[in-house]
Every structure is written in C-alpha cells, then in structure tokens.
Amino acid sequence: MGMDDGFRQIPGLLLAWYDVHKRRLPWRDGPSAYHVWVSEIMLQQTRVEAVIPYYERFLKALPDIKALASAPEEQLLKLWEGLGYYSRVRNMAKAARQVLEDYGGELPSEPVELCKLSGIGDYTAAAIASFAFGRKTPAVDGNLLRIFARLTDFAENIRTPAAKRQAAAFFNDIFPDDRPGDMNQALMDLGATVCLPGGAARCADCPLSAHCLAYAAGREALLPLMPVKKPRPVEERTVFVIRTADKVLVRKRPSKGLLAGLYEFPNEKGTFNKEDACTYCKNLGLTPVSVRLLPAAKHVFTHLEWHMTGFELYVAEASTAFTPISDLADSVPLPSAFAAYTGKVLQS
Ligand code: SF4
Numbered sequence: 371m372g373m374d375d376g377f378r379q380i381p382g383l384l385l386a387w388y389d390v391h392k393r394r395l396p397w398r399d400g401p402s403a404y405h406v407w408v409s410e411i412m413l414q415q416t417r418v419e420a421v422i423p424y425y426e427r428f429l430k431a432l433p434d435i436k437a438l439a440s441a442p443e444e445q446l447l448k449l450w451e452g453l454g455y456y457s458r459v460r461n462m463a464k465a466a467r468q469v470l471e472d473y474g475g476e477l478p479s480e481p482v483e484l485c486k487l488s489g490i491g492d493y494t495a496a497a498i499a500s501f502a503f504g505r506k507t508p509a510v511d512g513n514l515l516r517i518f519a520r521l522t523d524f525a526e527n528i529r530t531p532a533a534k535r536q537a538a539a540f541f542n543d544i545f546p547d548d549r550p551g552d553m554n555q556a557l558m559d560l561g562a563t564v565c566l567p568g569g570a571a572r573c574a575d576c577p578l579s580a581h582c583l584a585y586a587a588g589r590e591a592l593l594p595l596m597p598v599k600k601p602r603p604v605e606e607r608t609v610f611v612i613r614t615a616d617k618v619l620v621r622k623r624p625s626k627g628l629l630a631g632l633y634e635f636p637n638e639k640g641t642f643n644k645e646d647a648c649t650y651c652k653n654l655g656l657t658p659v660s661v662r663l664l665p666a667a668k669h670v671f672t673h674l675e676w677h678m679t680g681f682e683l684y685v686a687e688a689s690t691a692f693t694p695i696s697d698l699a700d701s702v703p704l705p706s707a708f709a710a711y712t713g714k715v716l717q718s
Contacts, residue, residue, distance in 0.1 A: 388556035403476075443631065613683070656683075
C-alpha cells in the first residue's frame with residue numbers, strides 16, 4: 371500500500387487530541403511493566419469501567435511478580451471472580467514463574483521475548499513494550515483494525531491474518547519515535563470514544579477526519595467489513611441451590627474445560643420441573659423439605675449460551691459436602707455464570 375501523505379499527519383493530530391481528551395486510568399502515567407501487563411490481561415475481554423476495581427484489588431493483594439508467582443490458585447480465582455475467562459489469571463501466574471526463572475524477575479522489554487510467556491500474544495506484548503519500555507510497537511486489536519479500515523477505506527474482510535499484517539504495517543509506518551506508548555493509548559481512546567463500532571462513529575469530533583478516506587467517501591458506517599457470525603448454540607440447564615439456613619451445596623468443577631477448577635451449584639443439562647428437582651435432590655441422599663422455582667437466568671460465553679432454570683431446595687440436614695454461606699462471599703470462587711443464583715443465596 372502506498373502511504374498517502376495525509377496519513378503522515380496522523381500522529382501529530384492524534385497526540386495533540388490525546389493530550390486534551392485522554393481518559394484518566396489507573397494504569398496510565400509511567401506505569402511499571404507489571405502494571406501494564408495486569409491491566410491489559412484484564413482488559414482483553416472486559417470493559418474499562420468494570421476492570422478498574424478489579425485492577426486495584428489485584429495489585430493490592432499481589433503487588434509484584436513475585437507475589438503473583440507464589441499466590442495460591444484459590445486466591446487467584448477469587449481475585450478474578452466475575453471477570454470470566456479464568457485461564458487468563460492462571461496463565462499470568464505461570465508466566466510470573468517463568469519470569470522469575472528465566473528473566474531474573476523482570477519482564478523483558480522485547481516483544482519476541484514477551485511472547486514466550488504464557489498468555490502473552492502479539493497485542494499484549496506490543497502494549498507492554500510500548501507503554502512500559504517506549505518501544506515503537508503498534509498494539510493491533512479490534513480498535514486499531516477498525517480505525518485502520520476506516521482511515522484507508524479498506525474494502526476487504528478485516529478478520530484475516532493478511533488484513534492484520536497490513537494494519538500493523540500501516541501503523542508501523544506512521545508511528546512516532548518519541549511517544550509510541552501514547553500513540554497506542556491515543557488510538558485506543560479514539561476507538562473507545564470517537565471512532566466507535568457500527569454506525570456510531572463520531573466523525574465530526576474526530577481529529578483525523580480530514581485524512582480519513584472512509585469518511586470522505588461516506589462509508590464509515592459500513593466499515594470494517596466482517597464475516598457474518600454464526601449464532602451461538604444455546605444449552606438449557608437447571609441449577610440446584612440446595613441449602614439449609616446457613617449452608618449451601620457447592621462442588622468443584624473439573625480441572626479442564628469450561629470454568630475449569632471453579633465452584634458451582636450442582637446443575638444439569640435440560641429443563642427440570644419441581645418434581646424432577648426433588649428427585650435429583652433425593653438421589654444425592656438429601657431430603658428436600660421445600661422447593662421453590664427461582665427466576666430464569668442467562669449467561670453468555672464466547673461460543674455458548676446457558677439458559678438456566680433454577681430451584682432452591684431447603685433440605686432437612688446438611689451433609690459434610692456443604693459450605694457455609696458466609697464463605698461464598700469471602701473465599702469460594704463462584705463464576706459469574708451463576709451470579710443470579712449466588713445473589714439469591716447471599717441476600718437470604
Ligand atoms: S473520521 Fe470517522 S471513521 Fe474516520 S477515523 Fe475519525 S471517527 Fe473514524
């Protein structure tokens with residue numbers, strides 16, 4: 371792709387805009403590589419506003435790489451509870467141990483070295499290298515792909531490796547030597563607040579509009595081009611909240627697969643009625659004294675949706691497998707898939 375001279379103006383315009391409009395976020399302003407790493411991993415699947423309290427709590431509990439490397443898994447899962455995609459925090463702990471063993475306890479500054487660490491891909495490596503070490507490495511995520519597609523009026527599918535390479539080459543070409551970290555942050559902020567997805571681009575407020583080919587052609591709402599997504603499969607499940615006044619039955623999920631190693635209320639595929647729910651409870655060797663239908667709930671995973679029916683069953687006596695309800699809030703990592711039912715138990 372030949373570089374349009376107008377594109378060379380982009381860094382100057384964007385950084386001037388960023389200096390005025392930048393979002394104040396706790397991991398900005400001279401962060402350590404560890405801080406950038408934690409924030410970027412949390413931000414992978416989660417909105418900025420939702421991440422902030424998690425980020426602060428995480429750093430308070432685990433202030434450095436050494437603390438992360440030696441944290442027990444239950445603590446990691448508890449700190450991550452509600453963020454979802456728990457393999458992220460497991461990978462971070464693994465990577466922290468790699469850093470202690472192979473890099474003397476300091477995150478490396480080279481993207482190729484960073485990519486050798488568990489859970490760190492091109493994007494996160496580029497973000498750490500540019501924010502913490504001032505490397506000229508564009509961090510190409512969905513925001514940068516969208517901005518690239520619109521600036522260049524890119525008429526092909528953006529979700530291909532070739533398109534990603536072109537976007538990386540485009541930004542590499544225009545990235546400034548002096549503020550590469552701010553340039554990445556500025557592009558992220560532009561993508562999050564101005565060059566919004568779908569038909570929501572705010573081109574009138576955009577510092578780059580004079581150099582944007584899609585805007586000039588009136589095509590910004592049509593870009594980037596993406597393949598049509600298949601709908602997610604839906605799984606009906608029934609969740610059993612089996613309890614006494616102060617204890618509830620939870621079990622640990624298998625160490626592999628969906629929500630690995632987390633805790634859950636017993637649940638089964640299919641939609642049960644009250645009678646079936648009582649039979650289920652009896653089959654566990656417990657005696658239900660009352661049963662109540664709970665509100666239906668839905669949880670969306672990346673490739674799957676759970677549509678849940680819930681029953682609360684009071685039993686005559688708790689077995690040893692039961693957990694004190696007070697522990698649910700403090701130490702048992704129950705994933706957000708069960709949030710609707712966890713909330714019911716904690717309220718009661
Ligand atoms: S002019 Fe519009 S489409 Fe182009 S970069 Fe700015 S906000 Fe995005």
